[in-house]
Amino acid sequence: MPLRELQQRFIASLYDESTEIEGEICADGGIGAADRIAIYRNNLRAGFGKALALEFPVIAALCGADFFAILAREFQRAHPSASGDLHHIGGPFPPYLRQRFGTGEYAYFADVAELEWAREEAARAADAVALDVRTIGTTGVDAIPALKFRLAPSVRLVASRWPVLTIWEAHQGPGEVREVDLGAGPEQVLVRRSPAGLVLERITVADLAFLATLESGGTLGAAFDTALVADPAFGVAAMLRRCVVRGLFAAAQR
Amino acid sequence: MSPPAPVPARAGIGLRAPHHRDVLERRPDVGWFEAHSENYFADGGSAVATLLRVREHWPVALHGVGLALGSADPIDREHLRRLERLIARVEPWAVSEHVCWGFAGGRHTNDLLPMPRTQESLRHLAARVREWQDALGRQVLLENVSSYLEFREAEFTEAGYLAALVAESGCALLLDVNNVYVNARNHGFDPETYLDELPAHAIREIHLAGHEVTQIAGCEMRIDTHDRLICDEVWQLYAGARRRFGAVPTLIEWDAALPALDVLVEEARRADAIA
Numbered sequence: 001m002p003l004r005e006l007q008q009r010f011i012a013s014l015y016d017e018s019t020e021i022e023g024e025i026c027a028d029g030g031i032g033a034a035d036r037i038a039i040y041r042n043n044l045r046a047g048f049g050k051a052l053a054l055e056f057p058v059i060a061a062l063c064g065a066d067f068f069a070i071l072a073r074e075f076q077r078a079h080p081s082a083s084g085d086l087h088h089i090g091g092p093f094p095p096y097l098r099q100r101f102g103t104g105e106y107a108y109f110a111d112v113a114e115l116e117w118a119r120e121e122a123a124r125a126a127d128a129v130a131l132d133v134r135t136i137g138t139t140g141v142d143a144i145p146a147l148k149f150r151l152a153p154s155v156r157l158v159a160s161r162w163p164v165l166t167i168w169e170a171h172q173g174p175g176e177v178r179e180v181d182l183g184a185g186p187e188q189v190l191v192r193r194s195p196a197g198l199v200l201e202r203i204t205v206a207d208l209a210f211l212a213t214l215e216s217g218g219t220l221g222a223a224f225d226t227a228l229v230a231d232p233a234f235g236v237a238a239m240l241r242r243c244v245v246r247g248l249f250a251a252a253q254r
Numbered sequence: 255m256s257p258p259a260p261v262p263a264r265a266g267i268g269l270r271a272p273h274h275r276d277v278l279e280r281r282p283d284v285g286w287f288e289a290h291s292e293n294y295f296a297d298g299g300s301a302v303a304t305l306l307r308v309r310e311h312w313p314v315a316l317h318g319v320g321l322a323l324g325s326a327d328p329i330d331r332e333h334l335r336r337l338e339r340l341i342a343r344v345e346p347w348a349v350s351e352h353v354c355w356g357f358a359g360g361r362h363t364n365d366l367l368p369m370p371r372t373q374e375s376l377r378h379l380a381a382r383v384r385e386w387q388d389a390l391g392r393q394v395l396l397e398n399v400s401s402y403l404e405f406r407e408a409e410f411t412e413a414g415y416l417a418a419l420v421a422e423s424g425c426a427l428l429l430d431v432n433n434v435y436v437n438a439r440n441h442g443f444d445p446e447t448y449l450d451e452l453p454a455h456a457i458r459e460i461h462l463a464g465h466e467v468t469q470i471a472g473c474e475m476r477i478d479t480h481d482r483l484i485c486d487e488v489w490q491l492y493a494g495a496r497r498r499f500g501a502v503p504t505l506i507e508w509d510a511a512l513p514a515l516d517v518l519v520e521e522a523r524r525a526d527a528i529a
Contacts, residue, residue, distance in 0.1 A: 007358040
């Protein structure tokens with residue numbers, strides 16, 4: 001059998017779509033072809049499930065081992081690994097959960113998964129030199145509203161109707177998982193890297209509006225305007241200071 | 255094509271994320287480290303930074319697990335690019351991959367699937383290896399994998415297939431002694447004869463690891479788990495490999511149920527003690 005066809009049939013067999021490959025496999029020593037293929041099928045499922053649980057440990061904990069295994073298998077059928085680098089499998093997981101659980105009891109899973117994926121992306125994003133604050137100082141007052149800031153590649157913003165960060169925090173550290181009131185209201189989270197590791201920070205709706213505008217390429221003036229809509233008392237100078245101190249800006253341009 | 259830079263003919267250990275801090279703080283007395291290339295594919299962040307710091311103190315080998323060169327479908331260009339960039343940054347003493355395939359029709363198994371040992375697959379794999387070596391401008395090492403099945407259509411023995419791959423592509427070999435032993439038990443051949451059949455000049459690195467013995471349909475099956483100490487039979491086979499191939503840099507591989515760093519260092523010491 002040509003190599004390509006043999007490989008296609010083998011993969012189809014791993015996904016339970018066909019058993020045509022069995023005749024191509026030696027079944028000596030008492031173990032049949034189906035049992036031998038099953039070892040690879042189990043490896044495929046277990047390897048994928050384990051990698052997914054490493055990327056989404058809170059979702060795995062919320063589901064429990066048995067349900068997470070079922071969920072991982074369903075997800076793998078819909079979104080098989082498309083790369084030789086297993087780290088990529090998690091990208092489609094948050095939208096998959098959103099579609100899978102809709103507006104039901106577990107609707108918040110998608111948002112928790114989004115936060116976990118934001119952490120993964122932040123951890124692996126490119127390194128960047130933080131903006132030197134003096135570059136703002138050299139800008140004329142009239143030109144300041146037109147400034148644009150590029151957020152550091154590792155910065156991620158997550159907004160949810162649910163207290164996603166509180167849920168995430170309840171699963172950190174040793175000991176019992178703390179009870180979380182799902183009705184406690186929305187949370188906005190800034191994910192960033194610091195020299196000590198990843199940092200997850202609660203931010204206000206106005207902070208989020210400000211950063212999201214800059215992230216999408218808006219000017220400082222536009223970011224300030226959107227923040228003011230959310231909070232008429234929004235202080236742009238204090239916010240800029242926080243951004244620079246935390247290294248959220250990678251570069252500035254007019 | 256230039257051969258890999260020299261490395262002490264001593265045992266090294268696999269670099270795994272839970273040991274990163276320990277390795278840098280304690281500087282264990284091992285000859286070198288091997289890193290799984292794909293674990294350092296990130297654009298930035300702490301993992302790559304750690305690997306570069308390790309590289310300041312020890313020779314490093316980059317061991318790929320995701321290229322799946324034997325797949326009939328085209329190789330992922332982005333994967334190759336990331337690997338090339340990592341090789342340029344790390345300057346490893348060896349770059350290795352596996353004699354395996356792993357994907358078809360856009361679906362990746364992220365596993366090391368055994369090749370059907372045919373002339374057709376050999377030509378395909380050898381062409382891929384040549385192309386990759388030409389792109390990198392260096393010789394690469396290809397490793398024999400453990401397997402739980404064999405395809406009926408086989409024009410080579412496993413060792414004969416490796417020898418033919420070396421002859422056709424000009425690659426070197428990474429001999430996994432544990433995988434030889436696992437396959438010998440799973441498929442019923444003599445592991446010493448297998449070693450005799452290999453081209454001795456091509457063997458540049460050896461892997462050692464622990465494996466699990468399980469029962470399937472009432473029969474024994476050895477599963478390559480990398481989650482425990484190396485068994486006595488594999489140590490014996492390793493001694494046979496050292497007699498044949500000399501003091502080849504040897505790596506202790508441990509991927510699951512990772513123990514304290516000291517356990518790996520002790521296994522490396524044991525490998526060094528075998529002459």
